Amino acid sequence: MTNQMIKLDDISFDQSYQNLFQVDDARLRADALQHSTVPRLRAVLNECIAFIKDTYDIDALEDSRISWYPQFRLKRKNELTHLYDSAYASLGGKQSKEKWHGFKRKDGKVVQILPFRYGLMLQENGLFIQLENYWTKGLTDESHRKLFDFHIECESLIHSLCYRANIKPLYYHGDGCEPISTLKEHYDWMAENSYYDNFFVSEHVKYPILSDDLHRIADDYVTFYPVYDSYLQIAMGKPVRFLELVGKLNQWLRHADKFSETESPEDADELVANLSDDDLAKAKEAAEQKVKVMPSIRWQIFQRDNWRCVACGRGSQDDIILHIDHIIPRSKGGKDTLDNYQTLCHLCNLGKSNKDATNLRNRR
Numbered sequence: 001m002t003n004q005m006i007k008l009d010d011i012s013f014d015q016s017y018q019n020l021f022q023v024d025d026a027r028l029r030a031d032a033l034q035h036s037t038v039p040r041l042r043a044v045l046n047e048c049i050a051f052i053k054d055t056y057d058i059d060a061l062e063d064s065r066i067s068w069y070p071q072f073r074l075k076r077k078n079e080l081t082h083l084y085d086s087a088y089a090s091l092g093g094k095q096s097k098e099k100w101h102g103f104k105r106k107d108g109k110v111v112q113i114l115p116f117r118y119g120l121m122l123q124e125n126g127l128f129i130q131l132e133n134y135w136t137k138g139l140t141d142e143s144h145r146k147l148f149d150f151h152i153e154c155e156s157l158i159h160s161l162c163y164r165a166n167i168k169p170l171y172y173h174g175d176g177c178e179p180i181s182t183l184k185e186h187y188d189w190m191a192e193n194s195y196y197d198n199f200f201v202s203e204h205v206k207y208p209i210l211s212d213d214l215h216r217i218a219d220d221y222v223t224f225y226p227v228y229d230s231y232l233q234i235a236m237g238k239p240v241r242f243l244e245l246v247g248k249l250n251q252w253l254r255h256a257d258k259f260s261e262t263e264s265p266e267d268a269d270e271l272v273a274n275l276s277d278d279d280l281a282k283a284k285e286a287a288e289q290k291v292k293v294m295p296s297i298r299w300q301i302f303q304r305d306n307w308r309c310v311a312c313g314r315g316s317q318d319d320i321i322l323h324i325d326h327i328i329p330r331s332k333g334g335k336d337t338l339d340n341y342q343t344l345c346h347l348c349n350l351g352k353s354n355k356d357a358t359n360l361r362n363r364r
């Protein structure tokens, strides 16, 4: 599997990725998200899955599968009418007729798709982790109650994980729900009103998102994984192994701390400041502004090269990530013009690194 060769150190999201969300060309935005952004997010998620194996000795792909967005199928023309304002890669329950009998549907049919996704989302305002509960409407109240009971029972530990992973719940505080209430009161209120909200979101990492940031977000993803795992276990009708996983996490953290000299204490004020209403309002405002922005040179080069490596022809479906390569390096007087750039996959880029001024397009 080529994907194993993509490491977090090789991935970053510079300003051109933010620029993408401002470009007023739906086609380019969709292509760039699919061929450049999504493969990088998938590579980060694959690293997270490897860290989950190291930390908890769990194969995250045993009960979950990876999904991503955007993902075009045949209805391409229709899809282009969508507003492409995000890209994600996430873990979600495997589709199965037998797996999820811990949950029941109101209409009595078998639960085939687990309605929870745990993933990485990239938007104009940055990269963040999200545990979300889409399409849970079909589940019975009893199914939701099981999840609520888990949250109430493990409240303090889940809270610790939230703190450690820079993640916080986005609780609904609407009419009839006390803005300041205990978790139990909150979940009781949700159960009474059939309002199901198990939505958690992390601090947004702002552009440019460098590999150090990705290491941090991968750590956070792994730290919060026991909550997602508990959802899976509850959905499968199995006992939750939350405490066991938190124990393994603690073991791993102690081990990591021993070898880390630079770790600084978390800044509590910073955590509280995350995702303020102000931030959200600003992000919304930015998204609503229809400014015509030139696509970054990166997107122009990828587009010219048809979103494929000019040397080997591999594209995003081949589990590679695309890089921009200087044909003549800057150090040798190469210019920052379109014709001095080419699209290379990370494998060909690696092969080229020692050879200067190789125009792989012409050689091919």
Ligand SMILES: [Zn+2]
Residues within 6 Å of the ligand: 309, 310, 311, 312, 313, 314, 344, 345, 346, 347, 348, 349
């Ligand atoms: Zn290649």
